[in-house]
Amino acid sequence: MKDLIQIWHNARCSKSRNAFKWLAENKREAEWVDYMKNPISESDVKKVLEKLKMSAFDLVRKKEQLFLEKYSNQSFSEAEWIRILTENPQLIERPIVLKGDKAVIARPLENIEQLF
Numbered sequence: 001m002k003d004l005i006q007i008w009h010n011a012r013c014s015k016s017r018n019a020f021k022w023l024a025e026n027k028r029e030a031e032w033v034d035y036m037k038n039p040i041s042e043s044d045v046k047k048v049l050e051k052l053k054m055s056a057f058d059l060v061r062k063k064e065q066l067f068l069e070k071y072s073n074q075s076f077s078e079a080e081w082i083r084i085l086t087e088n089p090q091l092i093e094r095p096i097v098l099k100g101d102k103a104v105i106a107r108p109l110e111n112i113e114q115l116f
Contacts, residue, residue, distance in 0.1 A: 005099045007032055008048065056078050
């Protein structure tokens with residue numbers, strides 16, 4: 001059985017649309033996970049972080065206005081960052097492409113190739 005490919009994305013994000021287009025052009029079916037409309041759990045974030053092999057802070061969009069206004073000058077634990085990401089999904093770097101036990105942030109787009 002093939003591994004399901006998922007794209008965690010924000011529908012307003014051109015990088016997310018480009019990742020989906022790349023997968024379609026390479027004949028790879030993918031399921032969209034719009035975490036802005038469908039809330040993700042702390043457990044979901046932990047699983048993705050394990051697949052990405054990174055910390056929650058590394059997944060934060062540090063140029064996002066919310067981060068700059070509310071979180072940039074503070075220190076949080078891993079668990080606190082995971083909670084912050086679930087409560088503020090716009091802070092999650094995107095798009096994240098998942099396949100099996102691996103995941104990549106598709107910035108640059110060519111990162112997707114690491115999954116195949």
